[in-house]
Amino acid sequence: MELQRPYQLFLGDVKDRLAAKTAQGIAQWRPELCIGQTRMAGCEADLGLPDLSLKEAYEKDARTLIIGIANRGGTLSEKWVPLLIEALTIGFDLASGLHMRLGDHPDIWEAATNTGRRLIDIRHCGKQFEVANGIKRSGRRLLTVGTDCSVGKMYTTLALEREMQERGLKVTFRATGQTGIFIAGSGVPVDAIVSDFVAGAVEHLTPAGEADHWDLIEGQGSLYHASYAGVSLGLLHGAQPDALVLCHEPGRPHMRGLQQFPLPSLEACIATNLAMARLTNPAVKCVGISFNTQNLPEVEAKRLIAETEERLGLPVVDPLATGVGAIVDKLMVTA
């Protein structure tokens, strides 16, 4: 799926910043693609972008209105519908990461049909993929993996993209989740693909490339997450990574959503990911660890990073606090 750029971000009437998490990720990582934000009365999120009416945004060349909302249940509010229909009439495509399909709303469906505009449901991938063939592709690939869900895999991958671009390296960010797809403008929502085709969809997402080009692939879930490990394994096999970066949030009390499951050790998690990844790329290496230390005191974070580097003999970073330069240094030497 490919989105027309640039974007106008629709925040509706959401009551807090977290509900606009998807829009916030886009604004943070692709400010150059965001013309402005459209907020309704009562909206309490603010991305710091210009507040524009739909007409104004369209006149400034915005072409896709993104419903950048991640509310509980993923539902579409009736209150938003008049504005969404207005957007179609003005000439916008609509793109949504909600569970509910845009086209399942009869008035939106009718407006899209009448105007010839596209309704793009990022979570519902209509595309048919081939089953993976496992054949090694040219070009280099890095995949972020995690001890758990929501530990910073997308942020780490995007930080690596920025750092490697600044060094003049050839890189492409490959998105596998809804926010990542909005940021990249294309991608494959792997957790929404029929299980038989996950590895094949990832082979399609990251095709053969030039020998010195790096695909930087956003990871999903964790091999240690009892709900989603199958998704992570299909992604790992399809990605055929040359390099893994392990992402982790120190101090997390248990696996996300699974109170009785402790987090794996970094050592076990690296060993298992390498062992499973070798099936489709025997040369795979782990090139670093990425911590999300936002909830730790700075002194504690620094101590933990130094201690982990010492223990594992790998660069350990926090993308926001230290940058990811140390991992790129290692990548250039070893992978």
Added chain:
Amino acid sequence: MELQRPYQLFLGDVKDRLAAKTAQGIAQWRPELCIGQTRMAGCEADLGLPDLSLKEAYEKDARTLIIGIANRGGTLSEKWVPLLIEALTIGFDLASGLHMRLGDHPDIWEAATNTGRRLIDIRHCGKQFEVANGIKRSGRRLLTVGTDCSVGKMYTTLALEREMQERGLKVTFRATGQTGIFIAGSGVPVDAIVSDFVAGAVEHLTPAGEADHWDLIEGQGSLYHASYAGVSLGLLHGAQPDALVLCHEPGRPHMRGLQQFPLPSLEACIATNLAMARLTNPAVKCVGISFNTQNLPEVEAKRLIAETEERLGLPVVDPLATGVGAIVDKLMVTA
């Protein structure tokens, strides 16, 4: 999905036995559920069941007409359509394991709507499942796993069911593929489930049970298959098996459909399955090996079984040649 029983098996005009593989599996493992077969002119498959017209079969109480055909591409032949519509008119539900949906054919859809009969597409599971919660369920579970696809996991599971039933043990066969679902009359086609929900669908398939009851769960794919390992891992985690049986076809030259991938050793395959399974059931054990030796000379098969038993210290069987009694013996002692 639940099917009305008993069944009439529709073989269409297929040109060979292999194309009727699904019907053959049903007739072999559930002859008591099969009233007869309906064959069109030119059909060259024969299950050895009575040849009955649809009317005759319905009068003998058959209630679901199963399209027991596994042709290349999974397409529905226009030649079958008049008979399928006749079946709906007589009062049959239609059930199919084809890729193409029955309801996508406008005439079949119309006939089903007019008669109020059900169209059941085994490969297209409309049901929404919860994400897996990983919480340990009561009752015992055995899962067949494989070195590869199509090595006899369903046959082994059904042979274990028969043997354990004969010993008066409480067992239920849990189907995860299309032929298995027709045989069981219900099940979950795991390879057709959206990846995020595979482990959750398996938790749903094999719910909490009595302490001395065994769910015998049909495995899919292999952790060593580069196309499908993610499906196998989701199934493994959702199943929470107490016992694994490893299925293997000796002499296979490479992984099915993947010429450059050799088969794993039995030792590696057991170790990897146990290591990954421990996430949701730390007490998991491997209780035996099941060979498919149909393509080996009998002497060679016997030698290989004896040698493998010696090497691994586990019972090794061929469900058709030796029966699976030795694995059930082991299961009763160790799991």
